[in-house]
Structures are given as structure tokens and as C-alpha cells.
Amino acid sequence: MAVSRAQQGPNTSQRILDIAERLVQTRGFSNVSYADIASELGITTASLHYHFPGKAELGQALITRYAARFADALKKIDHDLPNAHAKLEAYARLYADVLRGKRMCMCGILAAEYETLPEPMRSAVVGFFDDNQRWLADVLKHGLTDKSLSFIGSADDIARTILSTLEGAMLVARPYGDTDRFNATARHLLASLTS
Amino acid sequence: MAVSRAQQGPNTSQRILDIAERLVQTRGFSNVSYADIASELGITTASLHYHFPGKAELGQALITRYAARFADALKKIDHDLPNAHAKLEAYARLYADVLRGKRMCMCGILAAEYETLPEPMRSAVVGFFDDNQRWLADVLKHGLTDKSLSFIGSADDIARTILSTLEGAMLVARPYGDTDRFNATARHLLASLTS
DNA sequence: GTCTATAGGCAGATAGAC
DNA sequence: GTCTATCTGCCTATAGAC
Numbered sequence: 210m211a212v213s214r215a216q217q218g219p220n221t222s223q224r225i226l227d228i229a230e231r232l233v234q235t236r237g238f239s240n241v242s243y244a245d246i247a248s249e250l251g252i253t254t255a256s257l258h259y260h261f262p263g264k265a266e267l268g269q270a271l272i273t274r275y276a277a278r279f280a281d282a283l284k285k286i287d288h289d290l291p292n293a294h295a296k297l298e299a300y301a302r303l304y305a306d307v308l309r310g311k312r313m314c315m316c317g318i319l320a321a322e323y324e325t326l327p328e329p330m331r332s333a334v335v336g337f338f339d340d341n342q343r344w345l346a347d348v349l350k351h352g353l354t355d356k357s358l359s360f361i362g363s364a365d366d367i368a369r370t371i372l373s374t375l376e377g378a379m380l381v382a383r384p385y386g387d388t389d390r391f392n393a394t395a396r397h398l399l400a401s402l403t404s
Numbered sequence: 405m406a407v408s409r410a411q412q413g414p415n416t417s418q419r420i421l422d423i424a425e426r427l428v429q430t431r432g433f434s435n436v437s438y439a440d441i442a443s444e445l446g447i448t449t450a451s452l453h454y455h456f457p458g459k460a461e462l463g464q465a466l467i468t469r470y471a472a473r474f475a476d477a478l479k480k481i482d483h484d485l486p487n488a489h490a491k492l493e494a495y496a497r498l499y500a501d502v503l504r505g506k507r508m509c510m511c512g513i514l515a516a517e518y519e520t521l522p523e524p525m526r527s528a529v530v531g532f533f534d535d536n537q538r539w540l541a542d543v544l545k546h547g548l549t550d551k552s553l554s555f556i557g558s559a560d561d562i563a564r565t566i567l568s569t570l571e572g573a574m575l576v577a578r579p580y581g582d583t584d585r586f587n588a589t590a591r592h593l594l595a596s597l598t599s
Numbered sequence: 600g601t602c603t604a605t606a607g608g609c610a611g612a613t614a615g616a617c
Numbered sequence: 618g619t620c621t622a623t624c625t626g627c628c629t630a631t632a633g634a635c
Contacts, residue, residue, distance in 0.1 A: 239435055240520045242610065256619050258612065313516065321508065321516030323579045325435045335579050362592060370589045377572020384518045384530050394565040397557060401596040437628065451601050453630065
């Protein structure tokens with residue numbers, strides 16, 4: 210039966226990641242300190258170092274978990290939705306959901322401070338973008354087949370455009386605190402692929 | 405005749421802004437310290453405080469000058485180029501030039517760390533976006549008149565989309581160190597307004 | 600305008616007790 | 618696993634001499 214030593218709910222490492230994730234998506238990596246995370250969790254910074262020896266390791270873990278979760282969401286979209294157009298709509302909704310929580314895409318905000326990131330984090334950010342673009346390119350190709358999309362140019366180029374547009378729409382919408390701003394851009398983007 | 409007390413070339417304040425601008429567009433505002441700027445200029449941080457009493461004031465001055473320069477460039481585009489389509493191409497080239505210098509748009513990178521900025525800087529960032537969107541919306545409206553553009557939806561919405569897309573394209577292209585990435589997205593964006 | 604000197608705070612990180 | 622205590626370094630900022 211369930212053990213009683215559970216003073217904390219789930220794994221402490223996961224709770225650290227939860228808090229850190231929200232803070233990083235709001236303020237950026239370099240504007241989040243061990244003290245910020247520790248105080249919110251009610252432990253000391255020394256304890257934090259037990260779970261994540263350094264900030265670089267915490268950052269890596271953050272991206273890894275975020276990317277894995279995102280990949281799961283993409284798999285679910287692939288499984289649940291019939292045509293490419295619907296998949297792209299769902300993809301844009303993924304971003305909109307992040308923005309509604311007043312957050313930026315984690316890798317988008319990390320891209321802004323890319324120059325100051327430790328190397329392992331850099332590769333992880335680029336890897337996230339690569340994964341997204343690969344998935345988008347696949348969807349776009351299927352869109353030509355199932356006739357739910359129409360576009361000119363290479364699927365790879367369009368995939369990059371979609372990623373860039375949605376990341377940029379989040380970036381600009383957030384200072385306005387205006388989700389509609391994002392939605393309008395997403396709608397126009399989708400429309401340009403439906404003609 | 406030219407005075408001889410010129411140990412420095414131009415105004416020191418301007419040289420400070422030049423250095424700070426490059427550093428901020430590369431690393432972000434919070435990742436640039438007075439020490440970074442001072443050491444590059446060959447003076448002490450104390451001297452820096454003489455020209456800009458605090459980092460908030462430096463940041464404001466940075467955005468003000470950047471926005472003014474950008475506004476000048478837009479005026480020049482208006483004056484030099486005949487039709488709306490050509491103006492949009494020139495607008496995108498403005499961004500491409502910034503990216504070629506391995507920099508991010510200053511207000512784009514500041515948008516990423518918006519939550520941590522002092523209030524005067526926040527307003528200045530939003531003001532920059534507003535100015536750009538106003539100019540873009542005007543160009544778009546003229547594009548319908550001079551037949552060099554064609555689009556559906558409000559000019560204001562499309563203007564936001566253009567700004568978002570270009571900012572996002574810079575954001576994503578920079579980690580790849582790949583200007584072509586940006587250009588491909590810009591080209592697709594322009595194409596979607598020409599149909 | 601620029602300097603030296605210094606303050607005061609916060610950053611990430613470690614040693615060692617419990 | 619979490620704590621206290623502590624270290625070192627960097628940060629913004631100021632006082633006051635030149």
C-alpha cells in the first residue's frame with residue numbers, strides 16, 4: 210500500500226521542474242535564480258543543488274522534459290485528427306494554450322538568450338526546433354495528398370515559416386497581454402496555406 | 405576650427421549606446437552589465453553612471469535611439485520606393501540586415517524579457533511595435549490602391565502578422581546562424597500578400 | 600568627465616551536520 | 618534529502634578626489 214513517508218506529493222525533482230518551467234517561460238532562463246525556485250518550493254538553494262548540481266543541468270532537464278511533452282502532444286494530434294489542415298489548427302492551438310497561461314514557448318524564450326546559454330542547452334533548443342519542423346514538414350506533405358492544404362514552395366521552407374510565425378506571434382502578443390493578437394496571426398497563417 | 409580636446413572621437417554617450425546596443429541585441433538586456441560596456445570602451449563603470457545614472461535610463465535611451473533610427477529608415481523607404489510591395493520588401497530587408505550582423509531586433513529581444521523590464525522600457529517596447537504596425541497598415545492599405553498587394557482581412561491584422569512573422573523568423577534563425585532561413589520565411593510572407 | 604575605493608546585495612555553488 | 622553556514626564572484630550604485 211501507499212507509503213506514508215510522503216511529506217511532499219510527487220517527486221521533488223518534478224516539482225522543481227514545474228516551478229522552474231513556469232518561471233523560465235515567463236522571465237527567461239537568466240532571470241530565474243535558484244533562490245526564486247527554492248523559496249517557492251519551501252526548501253533551500255542547497256537542497257536544489259542536490260537534485261540538479263548546476264543551473265546548466267537544470268536547464269537541460271527543463272528543455273528535455275518540455276520537448277518530450279511537446280512530442281507527445283504531436284503524437285496525439287497525429288492519432289486524433291484526420292487531415293493535415295486540422296492538424297495544423299491543433300498545432301497552433303498548442304501555442305495558444307501556452308500563451309493563455311501568460312507564458313512564452315520555452316525554446317522561443319531560450320532562443321532569445323541563446324548566446325548566453327551553456328552548450329548542452331543550445332543543442333537542445335535547436336533540437337526542439339528541428340523536431341517541430343520535421344513534424345510540420347510531414348504534415349504539410351500529407352496536406353498536399355489529402356487536399357486539405359495547398360501551397361507553393363518546399364514543405365521544409367513552409368515548415369520553418371510556420372514555426373517562425375507562431376513563435377514570433379507569441380513573442381509580440383505577450384507584451385500586449387493579448388491572446389487575440391496571436392490568434393489573428395495564426396488564422397492568417399493557416400489561411401495562406403488553404404487558398 | 406576643430407577643437408583639440410577630442411581624446412574620444414564623438415560623444416562618449418553615443419559610443420556607450422553603440423556598444424550597449426550591440427551587446428543587448430546579442431545577449432539581451434539583463435545579460436549585459438555596466439562592466440561589459442565599460443571595459444569595451446576603456447573606462448570605468450563609475451564613469452558610465454555619469455552618462456546614464458542607472459541601467460533603466462540606459463535601457464530607455466537605447467530603445468529611444470533605436471526606434472528613432474528605425475522611424476527614419478521607414479521614412480526613407482516611403483520616400484524612395486514607388487509601390488507598397490517594394491516597400492514591404494525593403495522593410496523585410498531592414499530586418500535581414502540586422503540579422504546579418506548576428507543581432508536580434510532590439511525590441512524583439514526585449515519582448516522576450518519583458519516581464520523583468522522597468523516600466524519605462526516596457527512602454528517604449530510596445531511603442532516601437534505600435535509604430536511599426538501603424539506604418540505597415542498604411543503601406544498595406546496603399547497596396548490595395550496601387551494594386552501591388554492583395555489580401556483578405558483587415559490591414560491592421562495583416563500588419564501584426566507581418567511584424568510577428570519577421571520577429572519570429574529572426575528569433576528562430578539566429579540559433580542556426582542562418583540568414584537564408586530568415587529570407588525564405590520573408591519571401592513566403594511577401595508571396596502570401598501578392599497572390 | 601574620469602578616476603579609486605567601496606558599499607550592499609544577490610548570484611551560483613560547496614562542506615558538512617543531521 | 619534537507620539543513621546551516623559560508624565562500625567567491627559579479628552586479629548596480631555611490632562618495633569623493635582629481
